[in-house]
Amino acid sequence: MDAINVFPVADGDTGTNLCLTFEAAVAALPANGAEPTAAEALRAMARAALLGARGNSGTILAEYLRGMAHGLADEVDEVDGADGADEGEHGDAAGGPSGALPRALRSGASAAYAAVAHPVEGTMLTVAAAAADAAEAGGDPAVAAYEALAATPGRLAALARAGVVDAGGLGLTALLTALWAALGERVPQEPPAGTAAGASPVPCPAPRPAGAVPPGHGSPQAPFHPEFEVMYLLETGDPKAVDALRDRLDPLGDSLVIGGGEGLWSVHVHVADAGAAVEAGLAAGHPYRIRITHLPSAQEGTESAAPCEAAEPVREPAAGGRAVVAVVPGEGLAALCRQAGAGVLPAAEAVQQDALLAAVRATGAAEVALLPNGTELHPVAARAAEAARAAGIRCAVIPTRAAVQGLAALAVHQPERRFDEDVVTMTSAAGATRYGEVTVAERQSWTTAGVCQAGDVLGLVEGDVALIGSETAQVATDVLGRMLAAGGELVTLVVGAEAPAGLAAALEQYVRTSHLAVDTVVYEGRQREAQLLIGVE
Incomplete structure (x- = not known):
């Protein structure tokens, strides 16, 4: 699956992500000999998959399992309410194909589609829908999954150009085949190969101008280059905040998937600005387990380039080696x-x-x-x-x-x-580093903490004014306390040219007495824009 991973990004990890996500789900099952019902098992697996989801495909799989769990629970509730009148052909409505399975597969497919901001056919979503259709019609969902998988190159240009089936679809087909076999049913003996013979060719689209924005993403004036995959878990009890998060993330990038519920959500998106994606999560609730991964660029992923597209000219590289260039506000930081x-x-x-x-x-x-x-x-x-x-x-x-x-x-x-x-x-x-700042207002102004006057001391957290005071030491202590309230292991203090004497020593003493397990480092930044810069890792 990793080898044929070309969509949405040719980063060669779809199989790995699906495997790790499903392993996390399986690990949630009891290992002490207890035998949960099918509904209980799926609920536990869905929760664990949500917590351990990896990548775009893993996030979709987690939501697929969550949908199956809901569908199975709904079916069991109906059977219980009817005194078992709707038992399946295997004598168990929670496990028989004619009972709960169609409902679970349909609910899983619907949940997966709903989690993806812009569903694309020719992917694992298509395979999920085909399996659900077959189960509801009394057919073989495993065979339907294989057939839908073999047809994916005819529905998605990137697959047709590379001559492969969809990697995520292949993973879901393997999962559905295992499920069908576990129910005692016959499974297909010869799955389609990675290259789908006879797939209808898809014409290459007209080349997009350099820097153009994909339809429905971002402003037409701003170039779109998804450099990072951003994932995090989000705690919020407000479903409207999740809707607002989806609206905020959608124009920032693509491959947006948000799944979950009951206060916990899994967020995945490809963006050019990873910081903006994390900031959106902070506005919606409490993001944690934040993972930021660099995505291969078009130049780095030449093995997946479309044959019909003109190749970029090869340029001579620079002299060699690697360097870092940092923008700094003060001579102390520069040194x-x-x-x-x-x-x-x-x-x-x-x-x-x-x-x-x-x-x-x-x-x-x-x-x-x-x-x-x-x-x-x-x-x-x-x-x-x-x-x-x-x-x-x-x-x-x-x-x-x-x-x-x-x-x-x-x-x-x-x-x-x-x-x-x-x-x-x-x-x-x-x-993983929260940042704060203590500075002096130059003029009267409206801030997020109220109206400040010239000469007021302002305490900023993550770029927003959180406090307005008159003494630098007090404002700095309050800002540091707010930042450490969410936890931390290391505090970095960068002292500005206009900071009052003894400020750093007072803050070090505050950290030592109030947060025993936190270390502090102090640098003389000599920046003039702020009296103090604060970092909490």
Whole structure:
């Protein structure tokens, strides 16, 4: 399945993700000899699959199992209410094909379709629907799944170009075949091969202009480059918040799948801005188990390129090696980053794409990780990285939204790793770092915490004003307390040029006495824009 994985992204992990997700589901079954009913087993498996879902296919599979569990529970309730009058041909409505199975398969297929923001035919969704149709008609769902799988190249251009069936569909077909066999039914003996012979060819679509946005995703003016797969679990008791999250994530990227219920949801999306996807989750509830994975670009996934598309010209790479370029707001931070081996660019200069591109070129490296260290710099950093790639430099933007996130990313940078692995590790470290800031208001202004006056001390958490006060030490302590309320292992304090004397020592003492298991590191950043930068990992 990994070998034929070409849609939605040719990242070669569909089989692995399905296997790991289903293994998590199976691990939830009792191992002490207890025999749960079919409904109880499916409920336990569905919950565990939701918690352990991996990738796009795993998230869909988890929701498919959850739908099956609901369908089976509904069928059992109906049978109990009718005193067993609707028992299946095997004498057990909870297990017989003529009883619960059609209901469970239909409910599973419906749940999977509903979880995907933009369902695409020729995928595991199509296989799920075909199996449900066959079961409801009294036919063989396993055979129907195989037939639907063999036809997937005729329904999806990416599969036809690569000459393979859908990897997720193949996984679901294997699962349905096992289920059918477990019910004592005959299963197909010769599944279709990876290449579907006789599949109807699908004409290649007209080439999309460089940077164009797929239909229904993002604004027509903004280029769309899904660089990251973002997944997290979301706790929220408000279903409307989940609907709002879906609306917020949809224009940010593609492959959006949100499944779950009863207060817990699994979120999956491919985006260009991983930070924005996580921020959307924070607005909807409590996201945790956040996983950010770098996706292969078109240049990295040349093995899946369509034969009918013109190949990109091969460009000479840069001199060699790998480098990191960090945007920094102060000389102290610049010295710290240089000491760690990174090239630096002052924040005031980074607003110019040419300046960022020049800094990338100046490294002389063939591979460069770019740390913008500010949300407002992400668009210009993305354009600079695009220009660098056009010049033959492999460049990736780590979605750091603050300097402390850049420090966290730089701390785990290892040039001896594969570039993709290094980018993923740095991105994960940045995403696991909450950031705060203490600064002084320059003028009267409306904020999320109320109206501030010139000279007021402002405490910001994740970019939003959370506190307005008069003393830096008190505001800083309150901000740090709020940030540590969600837990943490390491506090990073970056002291600005205008910070009052003794501020860092007072905050270190606060952490030591109030949060015993948390370590603190202090850097002299000498930045003038903020008295203090705070990071909590």
